Amino acid sequence: MSSTAVNVVLVHGAFVDGSGWQGVHGLLTRDGYRVSVTQNPGLTLEGDVEAVRQVLDLQDGPTVLVGHSYGGSIISEAGTHPRVSALVYVTAFAPDKGESVQTLLADSPPGTPAPPIVPVGDNFLVLDREEFHGAFAGDLPAELAAFMADSQVPWGLGAAGGMVTEPAWRSKPTWYLVSTGDRTIPPALQRKMAERAGATVVEASGSHAIYISQPQAVADLIKQAAAGS
Numbered sequence: 001m002s003s004t005a006v007n008v009v010l011v012h013g014a015f016v017d018g019s020g021w022q023g024v025h026g027l028l029t030r031d032g033y034r035v036s037v038t039q040n041p042g043l044t045l046e047g048d049v050e051a052v053r054q055v056l057d058l059q060d061g062p063t064v065l066v067g068h069s070y071g072g073s074i075i076s077e078a079g080t081h082p083r084v085s086a087l088v089y090v091t092a093f094a095p096d097k098g099e100s101v102q103t104l105l106a107d108s109p110p111g112t113p114a115p116p117i118v119p120v121g122d123n124f125l126v127l128d129r130e131e132f133h134g135a136f137a138g139d140l141p142a143e144l145a146a147f148m149a150d151s152q153v154p155w156g157l158g159a160a161g162g163m164v165t166e167p168a169w170r171s172k173p174t175w176y177l178v179s180t181g182d183r184t185i186p187p188a189l190q191r192k193m194a195e196r197a198g199a200t201v202v203e204a205s206g207s208h209a210i211y212i213s214q215p216q217a218v219a220d221l222i223k224q225a226a227a228g229s
Helices: 018-030 045-057 071-078 101-106 129-136 142-150 187-196 215-227
Strands: 007-011 034-037 063-068 084-090 117-120 124-127 174-179 200-204
Touching: 007 018, 007 045, 007 071, 018 034, 018 215, 045 063, 045 071, 063 071, 063 215, 071 084, 084 215, 124 129, 129 142, 174 187, 174 215, 187 200, 200 215
Parallel strands: 007 034, 007 063, 063 084, 084 174, 174 200
Antiparallel strands: 117 124
């Protein structure tokens, strides 16, 4: 890469925190990229977007904004920020105006299994612990998947149902990594969203947690976006 620094902001999805990006972070920083990892409150889409915009405000130049899973909804809304030069969706939701994660899942292709999301109290959701490994992290070791299931961050209904108002993929160059073994977001839905967004698409065989299991594939796509190739 050139001597000019390239900034990357990594945005995690529901039920997890930013620590899952460690492998991607390491690969990018070793190649000279300046990487920031957000920690989203997960209560409302608006609050998560504001948290990401605060990180974008601190960037000193063009920035690749990357979202995994629900993080795709966040970057769709926050990506209109003037620092954002490109968007990368990693097996992520890419809502259009007036859409949310809930509406997109409800519109999944017929016959595709619904992710095992269960309510916690009146205002939060988690993934069923016993089904977490198969649904979210099928290509990760069982011990790691069990820890992730036990350390879940409850996801607010205001985040799951938060609707995008101005999708950034309509105005920013976009890349999309489809995980063909994903059992949380059906691959057919991923392809549909990626095509609608006019994204440059790469496919890889992996679970919903491909950003953890295959950090090199994710980092390579981010580098493509950073180079504009």
